[in-house]
Amino acid sequence: MEVKKNNKKYFIGIAVAFGLPLFCYLLVSALSKNTVHPPKYFVPDSVAVRVGADGKKTYDTCYHRVADIRLTNQVGESISLNGDLKGKILVIDFFFVSCPTICPHLTANMAKLQKAFRRNKAKEASLDTVVQLVSITVNPMCDSFKRLREYADRHGANSDHWWFLTGDKKEIYDFARNQLFVTAVPGDGGPEDFIHTEKMILVDRNRHIRGYFNGLDSADVQKIADDIVLLTLEKDAHH
Numbered sequence: 001m002e003v004k005k006n007n008k009k010y011f012i013g014i015a016v017a018f019g020l021p022l023f024c025y026l027l028v029s030a031l032s033k034n035t036v037h038p039p040k041y042f043v044p045d046s047v048a049v050r051v052g053a054d055g056k057k058t059y060d061t062c063y064h065r066v067a068d069i070r071l072t073n074q075v076g077e078s079i080s081l082n083g084d085l086k087g088k089i090l091v092i093d094f095f096f097v098s099c100p101t102i103c104p105h106l107t108a109n110m111a112k113l114q115k116a117f118r119r120n121k122a123k124e125a126s127l128d129t130v131v132q133l134v135s136i137t138v139n140p141m142c143d144s145f146k147r148l149r150e151y152a153d154r155h156g157a158n159s160d161h162w163w164f165l166t167g168d169k170k171e172i173y174d175f176a177r178n179q180l181f182v183t184a185v186p187g188d189g190g191p192e193d194f195i196h197t198e199k200m201i202l203v204d205r206n207r208h209i210r211g212y213f214n215g216l217d218s219a220d221v222q223k224i225a226d227d228i229v230l231l232t233l234e235k236d237a238h239h
Helices: 002-018 020-031 102-116 145-154 169-178 218-232
Strands: 044-051 057-063 070-072 078-080 089-095 131-137 162-165 199-203 209-214
Touching (some): 089 102, 089 218, 102 131, 102 199, 131 169, 199 218, 209 218
Parallel strands (some): 089 131, 131 162
Antiparallel strands (some): 044 057, 070 078, 089 199, 199 209
C-alpha cells in the first residue's frame, strides 16, 4: 500500500514538473479564443462609486495589497519581501522545522513547484526568474536562519528562488493574520499564540492576493502552477 502511495506522489511530481510546457501551449491557444480567465482577486478593501454624466453609477473594487515585511532568509540576509522581490510572483506558506505533521508535506509540495519552474538551460526563456517561493516559520524562537538553512538543504531548496524566512514572532503573526488572512483566530503573537495552516497563498506582482490553496492537495498544487502561468501573461492592472 505504501509503495502505491509513493508511486502516486512520484507521478504527481512528474506531472507538475513536466506538464507545464504542454499547459503553456494550450494556454496560448485558449487565450487567442478568449476562453481562459485569470485568477480572481481576494480581500476587497473598499468599493469606489462613480457617477457618470448620464447619472449612471459604476463600481470599482479596490483590493487589498500585501504590505511589506522585513525578515531573515536561510543564508542570513535581511530581506524586504516587497523591496527585494519587487515584480515577482510569490507563493507563500507557513511552517516550522520540528513539525511532524503537515509541514513536511507542505514543503515537499513546494519542492515540486520549485522543480516545475526551475531553469531549463536548453531554453532562453524561463519562469523561474518571475516566481519566488517563500516559506515563513511560525516558530522563529527555535528556527534560526542556520536551522532553516539545514532544513532548506534537506529539501533541495535553491536559495535564489526559494526563501525560508525567520524573524520577530509578533511581526510574522501580524503579517499572517492581517496581510495574508490565513486565519480568523485572533491572537497577539505572544508565547501562547500559534498559527498552523496548510494554506499556500498566491500573490501577484502588484501584491494582490490571487488565490488560497490547500498545500497538502496535489490537485491544488497543480492549480497553483497553472495560475502562475496565467499571472505571467497578465498586463499590469490597478486595483
